[in-house]
Every structure is written in C-alpha cells, then in structure tokens.
Amino acid sequence: MTSGRYKLALGFLLLVLVVLLGVFNLRKPRILVLHSLGAETPWVRGVDRGLRRVLETNRNPVTVEWHHLGLDDKRPGQGMMRALAAARRTIQSLDPHLVIAIDDEANAFVARDFSRAGGRRILYVSIDRDPLAYGYHGDRRISGIAERLPLVPVMELVRWVRPDQSLRIQALGGTSETTRGGMVQVRDFNWAPHRFEEALHVRDFEELQAAVQRVETGILLVLDCPPLPRRAGGWASAREVVEEIQRNSNALPIGLSLDFVELGGDIAFVAPPEANGSLAMTMALEWVQDPGPAAAPPPARTMSHFDLALRPSRLRIRGVEIPQIYVEAARTSGMLFP
C-alpha cells in the first residue's frame, strides 16, 4: 500500500473509531443537576459535595453537568427571565435523560417547562411543598426526595429550654417558593402544647424591621434570610437581615436555613445538604442504569435527618442553656461557631 493510501486508510479507521465512540457517547446516560441558587451558596456547596462524593465512587459511564439558576443573586440584571433562558438553553443543548432539580424554584421551572417533554426523568430534591403541588403524581418518570423541615427537633429543644411553658410560635421568611412551601409545613405541624400564631412573609428590609418589632416573646422560626431590598434603594445583605433579627427579636430566633448561624444567628436546625446530595445521586445513578420507558423509578423518599448549627456563647447570653450533646453534634457537623 502506498504511503498516501495508508494515510487515508488510517484516517478512515480513525473516523470509524470516532463514530463508534460517538455512538457510545450518545447512549451514555446524561444527568443535569439544576440548582435554584448560585454555586457559592453554602447549601448548594453542601449538596454538591454529596453529589460528587457518590459520583467519585461511580464506575459506570455517565455525563453529569451542573446548572445554577442563581435566583439568590439580587444584583441588578440577574433577573429570573435571564436565568430561565440560560437554563432552557442548557437543557435543550444537553438533552438530559434525567434532571435532578434541587429546591422548589428549580422544580417549579422543570415541572412547568420540561416535565412532559421527551420522556425525560425528573428527580426532585429538597422541595418543601407537596410533590403534587408541582404536578408530580402518578408518573413513572418522576421521583425524588421531599424535605421535611426539622420541626421535631425544634420542638424537643423548646421543650428543653422552656419546660412546662406554652409558647407562641411565629415564623418569618421571604417570599420565595421554598419559603412559602416551608411555611405550609410550619403551619401544619402539631405544635401542642405551644401554639402557632403567625407566618410573616417580608418583601423588603423595612417590612422585616416592622415584623421583627411585632414579634412577641416565644419562638421565632426564621425560614430563610435572603438579602432584602431597601425602600430607599440598595440592598440589605443577608448578614444585616440576621443581625436585625438577632438584635430586635423579643422571641428566641431559631433558624431553619444553613447559613443562619454563620451569618450571626444563635442556633439553627437544617436539612443536611450533603446527605440530600448523596441520596439524590445514588437514586439518579440507579435509575439511569435502565433507560427503558418501563423502568421503575426509585421510590420517593423524605429527608428526615438534620444538621445542627450553634453559637453556644450567644445562647448563654440569652439565658438559654442547651445540653452538651447539641454542642458536640454541631462540632461534628462542622457548624459550631464561637
């Protein structure tokens, strides 16, 4: 064979090899991880750690890509429309077999725009509302992990720090889908012998100040602490929001979001992000192994574990003494603050 023909033959063989690899690649399961928040959010970082930990042990070929809607980004120009347009492009370009939609906003988007398209499977994670609220029912393409806010341990703590008292329970949060979903859980929870009094949704910093002033003694559950706009212009940071609550609340504030204590709060019970991530990826990898339309989805789960974040010195100033086991639990989770 002449050198020229040899080169062309080699080129042809390579082309065949590329085509075969391409076909293999096309058949490989593709998973999109769609987050509601930005990549640098503590909650998202925790979930991603869990997702990656499972991926590191996975030996089956799979393509996993991440997309962050970044809806927590309150800078000018970071609008919902832009975020959704980018997410649509990613979904259309990747054409994933399975979308892991994390948090309520991402699920609202996926349920609205993509749940019925192309036989795509959806694994919802960390939704605070009932899956039915997203139309996730009776469909073999949908499964996931619902989030139960850790209200039972909140009750146990309240029982410990204020024994034999019937307290007012009030809840405060922003206006996001996640917060509204969480508020439904708080309202529906059996608080006896205490009583749930009020759910306060605030849209701006001034509303927050007014709400905090109105809070009476008892317990104030803080569902989230997003940056809030000021009426005079500009934004109050998440840290300023937490400081306002800590400084002016007559009730004992208990956070239900991961960054509450890091931003200056005293105590928080949170759904564990890493455990959510690990479980989600484990379920996803199991599910995509059978690409057939008849493949049974993994059974839906409810995340009932929780992490504890704590600032014991500040609690002591408030006159709240907590069992040492709480301190050790926070230390183990890496969320014990001075």
Place this chain on the structure above:
Amino acid sequence: MSKTPSSSPSQPPSGGAVGRPSREWIGWSLALVLPLLLYPLMLWIGTPIPGAFFTAVLGAMVVLWVFSLVDEFIPPLFATVAILFVGLAPPSIALAGFASSSLLTLVGVFALSAVINATGLGQRLMFWLLLRLPDRPFWHQTVLLVGGCLMSPIMPSGNSRLAIMLPMFRNMADGCRLAPGGRAITGLMAASFAGSMLFSPMMSTSKSSNIAAIALLPQQVQTEFLGIFWLVAAGVAALGLTVLHIVALRLVFGNGRQDPLPRQDLEEQLARRGPMGPDEWVAAACFAFFLVGATTVSWHHVQPAWLAGFVVVGLLVTGVLGKPGFRGQIDWPMIFFLLGLDSVTRVMKHVGLDAELARSMGDLYGFIDGRFPMFILASLLTTLVIRSVLPLTAGMIVSTIVLLPVAAAEGIHPWLCVFLTALFSDIWFFRYQSSVYLQAVSSGAIARIDEPAFLRYNHLMNLARVLVAYASIPWWHWLGLL
C-alpha cells in the same frame, strides 16, 4: 536576549521614544524594584502576606510585558514558578490551567492550523473560490474576506491567517496589474487584513485569547459558549462588522475598475499543485470534523476540547503531523503563555485578590450603575488603555481579568465581558499595537499600498467595532443574555 521570531506570544517590542538599551535598563530596574516596593506597600495597606506576594509577582510580570524585556510567554511562566517556589498555592491550583480542557483545544487548533498552512490547503481553497466567483474587485475582496473567516474557527491567530492571505494578495495584485499605491491594491490589502482579523472575536477558537478567556468563566457558561452558541450570540456583531467593512471599503477605496484576473495563470498554479494529496485530504477531513463537531455539540454531547484532542490524534496517527512537526509547528510558547495566564488567574482567586480587585474596581467603575451601555463604554476605555501598553493577547486577557469582577458586580453576563474585550482588543491606532499589521509591513505588502488610506479604513473599522457592540444590545436582550 534571545527571542523567538514572528508568532504572537513573542511579538515585537512596543514602540516609543526611548531607545532599546535605555528602555531595557529602565525595564529591568523596574522589574527588580517594583516588586520590592509593592510587597511592603500591600502589607502596609492591610493585604495578607499571600496577597502582597502575589501582587509583587504580578507587578514584575506586568513590567516584563510592558517593556517587552522577554518573550511574551515568559512572564506568566515566571509567575507560576515563583508561586510554586514559595508555596503560595498548591500545584493543583498553580498549574490548573495546564490540566484544563483548554490544553487540548489549544493543541488541537494549533496543530490543525499548522497542517493546513503546511499542506497549502488554505491557498488551494482560495484559488478555487477565486476561479469560481465573478471576476470583479468586489468578489476578489470577498474571497479574501470569506477565506479568512472560514479559517477562523481552526486558526486562532490573525498572524497565521494573514500568512495564508498574503501570497494570495500578491498573486491577485500582480495578476490584475494593480498600480502601486492605488486605491484598488489598498482595498485588496484591506480585505486581506479584514479576512485575518474580522472574525477573531466571533468564535471561541478564532483567537487564542478567546480560548484562554473562556476558561475564566463559570463552568456552566463555558459549556454553553464553547460550541456554536458563541457565534450565535456574536451574530449581530459579525454581520454588522461585515456590512460595515464592505461600506468602509466602498467609502475609502471606491469601486474602481481593474484588469481582469489572469485566470490562466491561476488555473496553471492550481494545476501545478495537482490533485489534492492524502495530507490535504486528511487536513480537510480534520477541519470538517472539528467544524461540524463544534457546531453540533448539542447532538453528540462531546466537548469541542475532546474533538480537538481527536484532531491531534488523527493528524499524528496518519503522520500528517510528524514528531518534528509536533515539536516545531505547534505554537508551544503561545500555549504556555495562555495556560500560564489561566493558572495565574486561578492563583489570584486562591489568595482572594479577585474579590479585592472587584472591591477596588467597584469605586472606579461606579458610573456603570448596572447600565449595560455604560459597561460597553467601560470595556472600551479599559481595553484601549491596557492595549496601549500590552500586546493583543495579553491585553485582551488582562482586560478580561480586570472587567470580569466589574461585570459580576453589575449583574452583567460574563460572556458579554469576554466578547467585548475580544472585540475591542482588535482596535489599534499605532503600528506597534497590531502584530498582524507589523507582519504585513515586514512582508513588504504595506509598501505597495496607500498607507494613509489603509489607516483611514482601519479607523473606520475601529469605530465599527464600537457601533456593532451597541447594535447587538437588542439581540442580546432577545437571547436572554441581558
């Protein structure tokens, strides 16, 4: 000081009134003294030791560039080694650029570019186009423009593209017996230049600094823009710039008459090349493979970087690119330069200086106030100032590094920041600012044209770049980038 010739990371020194020996003296003295001053100064204003050390290294790097004391690719390498030497960042960060997908992209496109150049495939394509299009000045110019644009996706260097254009330019100018210094020959040169440069910012692989700059973006943005979507998003600018180029040609050089092309000569030249050889077929197949692959990522889901990797393997396995070619024809200094800069940027983030930069830039760029038209203005001014002292590739990347935190703070899509710096870094007013123009000068082509008229055309195209940036705003709104 030994310097490698021609290619862009080893561009000629910037001009100026100061003679070379005294400039070198001043430069080397500054390179020594500035870091020694910067380090205690940064400590004094409260920057932690890692940040202060990094700033000192950065100071030395900038001085080495500004005074062109060494080849352009050496300062980032020096910075990387210095950072590793003192343990400012672990190798996983300080060498992260070399472990990124950009490495394969760069090696792939440079290898393909070298092979297309060496096999003469580019010139064959242009001869072929010339013989099939109408024999009129407009179409001659169009061949040069379209030829350059077609090569842009796999030839990330304006210098390489011009190297293919110049023989064509000479053939056409001689064949049509264009008068030296006339409008026709100058128009033809302008078209060759436009072919080399016009599409530089329009694709992720058409400019080496684009490949490096995209690595500075968040992962999900990289994934989105590495394929065809960059060209889609730049569509209005690409179209606008092409139209304005045609208008500028008409305005400056008119629509003069000229002798017909010596078709017989051209046909003979093409015939002398004979039918396409195996090397050309393989190069053409790799070109088509990469181009089609990069535009159909959403179908096959393989990153363009891995496609570029396959291109290299294909060229090596078939022997079209041999070991000597792999050693000598790939622009390794440029690859080290770009990946070194990528690594340095990652170290900047590691030591927390990016946030510091964003804070200090926040005051300077406060006038933007979230308004995108003002951001375009800020990008233009920043890029022009930086490009007045730094060559194209370094100038664009440094502009991107400066502007990205500003874009983030103002809520502006980071790709728009990269695109604007890519677009505006092609603006030049003085010879020393454009290595592509200097290449044309050294080839003798500029001596044959009306240089003032060419510069008038260039100034119009500078203006056109600003206009198309503003004209793209509705398109970017429609795409959801704004």
